[in-house]
Amino acid sequence: MKRLIRYILNHIPRPILQRMAGWAVPLLGLFYIGKGRECPLCGCRRRKFLPYGYVTQREDALCPNCLALERHRLLWLWLVRESDIGRGAMALPKLLHAAPEVALMRKFRKMYASAPDRYVTADLESPLADMHFDIQQIPLADGEFDAVICNHILEHVEDDRKAVREIFRILRPGGWAVLLAPVDLGREHTFEDDTITDPAERTRIFGQYDHRRIYGRDYAKRLAEAGFEVYDENYRERFLAKEQRLYALPDDHIYIVYKPKTVQ
Numbered sequence: 001m002k003r004l005i006r007y008i009l010n011h012i013p014r015p016i017l018q019r020m021a022g023w024a025v026p027l028l029g030l031f032y033i034g035k036g037r038e039c040p041l042c043g044c045r046r047r048k049f050l051p052y053g054y055v056t057q058r059e060d061a062l063c064p065n066c067l068a069l070e071r072h073r074l075l076w077l078w079l080v081r082e083s084d085i086g087r088g089a090m091a092l093p094k095l096l097h098a099a100p101e102v103a104l105m106r107k108f109r110k111m112y113a114s115a116p117d118r119y120v121t122a123d124l125e126s127p128l129a130d131m132h133f134d135i136q137q138i139p140l141a142d143g144e145f146d147a148v149i150c151n152h153i154l155e156h157v158e159d160d161r162k163a164v165r166e167i168f169r170i171l172r173p174g175g176w177a178v179l180l181a182p183v184d185l186g187r188e189h190t191f192e193d194d195t196i197t198d199p200a201e202r203t204r205i206f207g208q209y210d211h212r213r214i215y216g217r218d219y220a221k222r223l224a225e226a227g228f229e230v231y232d233e234n235y236r237e238r239f240l241a242k243e244q245r246l247y248a249l250p251d252d253h254i255y256i257v258y259k260p261k262t263v264q
Contacts, residue, residue, distance in 0.1 A: 036245050041076050041103050042066035049248050051090035051164065054208050060248040067101035070250035071180060076104065077247070078235050078254055083176070085111070085147075093146030094118045096170065099153050100128060120145075138166045145170050148177035156182050156213045158194070161225060168226040174261040179223060182207070183253065220255060224231055228257035 034047025037060065043067035052061035052069060061069055066214035068076070078088035084093055090206075092112060100121040105128065112119035122138075133139050135150070136157055150166050154160040167177055192213035196202055199209035206214055215222075218237065222229045233256065236249045 009079060013066050013085070013181075019214065036246075037248050039063040039068055040073055040247050041107060045234070055203060056207075063103065066103040070248060072101055072103050073247050073254055073261045074224060074235060074249050075149075075151070075178065075180065075254065076107070077239075077249075078178075078233075083147075084191065088222070093117060093175070094144070095120070096140075096145045096148045097121045098148065098150040099123050099126065101151065102128070104149070112183045133161045135166060137162075138170055140170045142169050143172040143175075146172055148175075148179075150177060150257050152179040154179065155213055155215065158212065160213070161222065164223055164226040164228075168228060168242065168259060171259045175255060176258045177228075179257055180252070181215050181219060181255075182211075183215045183219045185217055185253075188217050189216045190214065190222065207218060218248075222250055223255060223257055229257070229260060 019109060035045045036047040037049055038045050039049075041063050042063065043064055046064060049060045050062040050064055051059055052056040056118065058070070063069075063073070086089045089111070095108070095112075095118065097119065098121075099107065100123065105121060108119050109116075120131065121129045122133060122135075124132060124134055129138075135153060135161055136158075144227075148171060150167060154163060157163050166177070167179070170221075172176060179184040190213055194203075194212065196205060203209045206212065220232045224230045233254050234251075235254045236251055237243060239247070239249060
């Protein structure tokens, strides 16, 4: 199963994967019938989640029903328990969801059903998104959104600092964003080298053929350079050990940024 999933991820173009995942992954999930794990997004119960990963397969990663990965489950729990997204329809922020993950997008579509214009999805090429643009040059007005969700995009773009400045620009004063990226906490400084262009070499060095950098512990500082107040939270630690196992939560940090109400 691990080899099959790794082969599919590395040999089938992403837009095609996005179209076929909705029926193919649930079929694979039939091999995992049981009750050892529960997805907090969709309630799916399985003895464990599916493996996932472009290079190294991670156990207990992919929900076979809604396609949520570990980081999506952790983020969803934070969103509904800690942010205004979990406070009911009247409090829903105007939200830009960049590179929308299917599992989260389905939940948001339902939550924003009475005000669909307040939830906007965007991607460079995904057929699932409302808008298509490069996050380094967002064609939206200053202060147009209350919140932004941008997960695992910044490690892909040429100029991540420019992308973060664009997110800062389109947020209203007092607005917030979740900007997740793979961060190696054992590394003090972010490593990037634009001279590395060979896909195989990028995979060897950065962990994925389309990654351009490995973030270190300075990730929060890089986000703050745009003007954000940054909060680095190990949110998994808020859960009991049995809950961490039940939801198969990762030991990832959540990076929440706020645009000051008074911008200098």
